[in-house]
Structure formats: C-alpha cells, structure tokens
Amino acid sequence: QSALTQPPSVSGSPGQSVTISCTGTSSDVGSYNRVSWYQQPPGTAPKLMIYEVSNRPSGVPDRFSGSKSGNTASLTISGLQAEDEADYYCSSYTSSSTYVVFGGGTKLTVL
Amino acid sequence: QVQLQESGPGLVKPSETLSLTCAVSGYSISSGYYWGWIRQPPGKGLEWIGSIYHSGSTYYNPSLKSRVTISVDTSKNQFSLKLSSVTAADTAVYYCARVAYYDILTGYSPVGGFDYWGQGTLVTVSS
Numbered sequence: 621q622s623a624l625t626q627p628p629s630v631s632g633s634p635g636q637s638v639t640i641s642c643t644g645t646s647s648d649v650g651s652y653n654r655v656s657w658y659q660q661p662p663g664t665a666p667k668l669m670i671y672e673v674s675n676r677p678s679g680v681p682d683r684f685s686g687s688k689s690g691n692t693a694s695l696t697i698s699g700l701q702a703e704d705e706a707d708y709y710c711s712s713y714t715s716s717s718t719y720v721v722f723g724g725g726t727k728l729t730v731l
Numbered sequence: 732q733v734q735l736q737e738s739g740p741g742l743v744k745p746s747e748t749l750s751l752t753c754a755v756s757g758y759s760i761s762s763g764y765y766w767g768w769i770r771q772p773p774g775k776g777l778e779w780i781g782s783i784y785h786s787g788s789t790y791y792n793p794s795l796k797s798r799v800t801i802s803v804d805t806s807k808n809q810f811s812l813k814l815s816s817v818t819a820a821d822t823a824v825y826y827c828a829r830v831a832y833y834d835i836l837t838g839y840s841p842v843g844g845f846d847y848w849g850q851g852t853l854v855t856v857s858s
Contacts, residue, residue, distance in 0.1 A: 654832065656844035658777075665826055665851050666777065671844030677831075709777055713842040717793045720779035720842050 623721035624649065624710055631729040637698040640726045642710035643691060648721055650691035654713035657686055657695045660725075661706040669708075670695060697728070705730045733757040735827050735849035742855050743821075749814040749854055753827030754807075761785045761805045765830040765841040768801060768812045770823040771851075778823075782830055782841035783810055790841040817856045824851040 625643040632638040642649065642657075649655055655673045658666035668677050670686035673693060683698045693712070697704055710723040739751035753766070760766060767782035781791040783801045791799050795814070803810040814821060832843025 654840075654843055658845075665848040666845070667848070668831070668844050668846045671831065671846070677844075677846060711777070711779075711844075718779075719790055719792070722777045722779065725776045 623714065623718070624712060624723035626708075626710060626723035626726045628724070629727045629729065631731055632697075632700045633731045634700050634702065636700050637696060638700060638728065639697075640695045640708050640710075640728070642693040642695070642712075642723050644693075644712055644714075644721070645691055647716055648691075648712040648714035649688065649693050651715065652713045653688070655686070655688060655693045656711045657684075657693075658709045658711070659704075659706045660709065666709060700730055702730050704728060733829065733847040735829070735847055737825060737827050737849045737852040739852060739854070741853060742857065743817055744858050745818055745856055746816055749812070749817050749821065749825075749856075751812045751825055751827075751852065751854070752809055753811070753849055754809045755829075756808070758829075759805075760803060760808050760810065763833070763839055765790075765832075765839055765843075766803070766810050767828050767830050767841070767845060769826045769828060769845065771826070772820075772823040780812065780814075780825075784839065784841070788841075819856050822854065822856045824853050826851045 657670040674686040765782040768780040800813040828845035828848040831846035832840040
C-alpha cells in the first residue's frame with residue numbers, strides 16, 4: 621500500500637482535460653511544497669513533469685499544471701493528446717523517517 | 732545535457748549482494764545536488780531507496796536501510812548502490828536519478844523532484 625493515494629485509472633478524449641489526484645496527510649503533501657509529478661510511458665524511465673507543486677521543468681508543455689489544496693495535490697492535463705497516455709506518479713517529501721513517498725500511480729488512457 | 736547510465740549484473744542469486752553503478756556525464760557530481768536510487772518492481776510503483784551528496788552524506792529509506800549502502804566516487808563522476816541479502820522481492824528495475832532541489836537558505840536536499848534519470852536496469856533475483 622502506497623503512502624500517497626492516487627486513482628488507479630483516469631481517461632479522457634483528445635482535447636479534453638483530466639485531473640489526477642494525489643492524497644496524502646499533514647505529514648507530507650499537506651505541510652510541504654515538495655510535491656512532484658512524473659510521467660512514465662510503458663517501458664521507459666519516469667519523466668519529471670511538475671516539481672514543487674506547480675513548477676514545470678523546461679520543455680514540459682504548459683498543458684500540464686499542478687496544484688495543491690490541503691492534503692491533496694492535483695495534476696491537470698488540458699488539451700489531451702494521444703501521446704499523454706502513460707502512467708503518472710506523484711511524490712512528496714514526508715516528515716516521517718521515510719523522507720520520500722510515492723503514490724501508487726495512475727494509468728491515463730486517451731480514448 | 733546531463734545523462735545517467737546504470738550498469739551492473741542483471742541476475743543476482745538469493746542472499747547475495749546486488750551491486751550497481753551510475754555513471755554521470757554532462758555534469759560534475761562535485762558541483763552539487765544529491766543523487767539517488769529508485770526502484771520499480773515489475774508492474775508496480777516506484778520506491779525511493781536512498782540519496783547521496785558528493786561529500787558522502789547519505790539518506791536511506793528506513794525499510795531498506797539495514798541492507799543498503801550508497802557510495803560516491805567523484806574522481807570517476809559516478810555513484811553506486813549495494814543491496815545485501817537480496818530476495819525475490821528485490822527483483823525490480825533500478826533507476827539512478829538527480830535530485831533537483833536547492834533552497835537558497837538550506838542548500839541542496841536529498842528530497843525533491845528527480846529531474847534526470849537513467850534508463851533503468853532490470854535486476855532479477857533468482858537461483
């Protein structure tokens with residue numbers, strides 16, 4: 621069981637928007653802004669899409685955005701494209717001795 | 732362009748020690764940032780193993796701490812992972828990555844977004 625809770629799957633049609641949630645606790649997501657999101661197409665290494673809740677690394681399309689409210693962080697993908705189909709993982713700093721926690725991952729299907 | 736490349740045996744016997752190395756190019760480890768190891772069992776999610784600074788300062792996942800050693804060789808611009816007493820549960824794709832977190836007040840941190848990743852290497856534990 622992962623420390624951060626994500627929905628197992630989400631789906632959307634091309635051009636639509638989808639949001640993936642990542643729920644933690646006051647020991648991680650709720651108290652720290654070190655929340656990151658990763659995209660992982662099958663058979664490839666994860667790619668950093670969002671860091672520190674809402675910052676995009678250079679080269680990541682602005683269709684990807686991150687936010688946080690309370691103990692839940694969210695990744696929103698607008699203008700869905702077929703190439704966005706992948707697994708998405710969130711992670712956070714945690715004040716527990718674990719230091720880093722990941723979500724269980726969400727499979728995004730573009731219909 | 733920062734690049735990371737994992738190397739090491741793809742098959743390890745139960746109870747033995749898994750050893751991997753991550754060679755970094757395009758950036759000097761001595762210049763800063765923490766460097767980490769993350770693993771992913773087949774069909775499952777990501778698990779942070781630990782992170783190291785060029786000074787040798789390390790942070791480990793408590794669930795693996797008793798079996799893990801991460802070291803750095805700045806002269807070769809690489810860092811390494813050793814995981815002892817492996818079992819089938821340690822079968823996974825092992826990734827190395829850079830921790831992209833720097834705060835002007837507190838400096839570099841072992842925890843943050845991983846911005847550059849190696850391609851990953853599958854290590855199977857089996858006799």
